[in-house]
Each structure stands twice: as C-alpha cells, then as structure tokens.
Amino acid sequence: MKKSISWLCSQIATLGPVGYLPAPGTMGTLCALPVVVGLRKVQAYLGYFSGGLLALGCVLLAVWIINRALERIDGHDPSEIVLDEVVGFIVTMIFFPLNIYYLTLGFLYFRFFDIVKPLGIQHLERIGGAWGIVLDDVVAAFLAQLALVFTFDHIL
Numbered sequence: 001m002k003k004s005i006s007w008l009c010s011q012i013a014t015l016g017p018v019g020y021l022p023a024p025g026t027m028g029t030l031c032a033l034p035v036v037v038g039l040r041k042v043q044a045y046l047g048y049f050s051g052g053l054l055a056l057g058c059v060l061l062a063v064w065i066i067n068r069a070l071e072r073i074d075g076h077d078p079s080e081i082v083l084d085e086v087v088g089f090i091v092t093m094i095f096f097p098l099n100i101y102y103l104t105l106g107f108l109y110f111r112f113f114d115i116v117k118p119l120g121i122q123h124l125e126r127i128g129g130a131w132g133i134v135l136d137d138v139v140a141a142f143l144a145q146l147a148l149v150f151t152f153d154h155i156l
C-alpha cells in the first residue's frame with residue numbers, strides 16, 4: 001500500500017509526463033492555469049477571504065504529496081517535480097482578477113522570480129525535503145504578487 005501511495009504521489013508531483021518535458025517548471029506553471037480558475041470558483045462560493053486558506057491548504061497538500069513522491073524520486077530539488085510551480089502560481093494569483101493581463105504578468109513574474117531566485121530565495125532550498133522544494137516557490141509567488149500590485153497600481 002505504501003508503494004502505491006508513493007507512486008501516486010510521484011505521478012501527481014510530476015503532473016504525469018509534464019515534469020519530464022523540456023522546461024518542466026514553465027510547463028507545470030502553464031498547467032496551473034485551470035487549477036487557478038477552478039480554485040477561484042471555489043473561492044467565489046466560500047467568499048473572497050477564503051483565498052488565503054485555500055492557498056495555505058494547497059501548500060500543505062503539496063508538501064505532503066512531494067514528501068511522499070521523494071520516496072521514489074531522487075534528488076535535492078528534482079526538476080521533474082512541478083507541483084511546487086502549480087502551488088506557486090496559485091499563491092501568485094489567489095487575490096488577483098483572472099483576466100488576460102493579470103494572468104500573463106502573474107505568469108511572467110512568477111517564472112522570473114522562481115528562476116532568478118533573488119534576495120536569497122535559493123537558500124530556502126537548503127531546508128531540504130518537500131518544504132525546501134515548495135517554500136522557494138511560495139516566496140517567489142509573494143514577490144510576483146508585489147510586482148503585480150506595483151505594476152497595476154502604476155498603470156491603472
């Protein structure tokens with residue numbers, strides 16, 4: 001049973017074949033678009049302020065899934081694990097309108113901060129395990145949120 005759970009979690013963590021494609025982080029973030037839209041519908045049903053709880057729940061669930069996936073996938077931060085990118089994009093977009101402008105800039109900002117890892121974000125990976133894999137994406141998402149606020153505050 002334990003092997004079955006770790007196999008299933010590895011499939012979820014890699015989004016099946018997506019984690020093995022070229023540019024897996026970018027592909028994983030693209031796959032997050034329908035998840036973000038679906039969570040927004042849940043958020044609309046539960047109320048706007050439920051977004052933070054939904055995002056936190058996604059982070060915790062991803063940590064659990066990735067932890068189990070690491071039983072089958074070797075490495076410190078395996079590139080084929082892309083569930084952290086999905087969670088990062090969820091956190092990026094949870095409080096913003098889902099129109100083409102916000103989605104496009106949110107995507108670009110999140111990918112930028114996730115790849116460049118400014119302000120010492122890469123040090124979070126040293127935590128190790130699932131927490132290290134997920135937390136650098138969550139912090140990149142917060143920076144992407146700040147960039148979105150700054151961008152649209154000055155445009156609109």
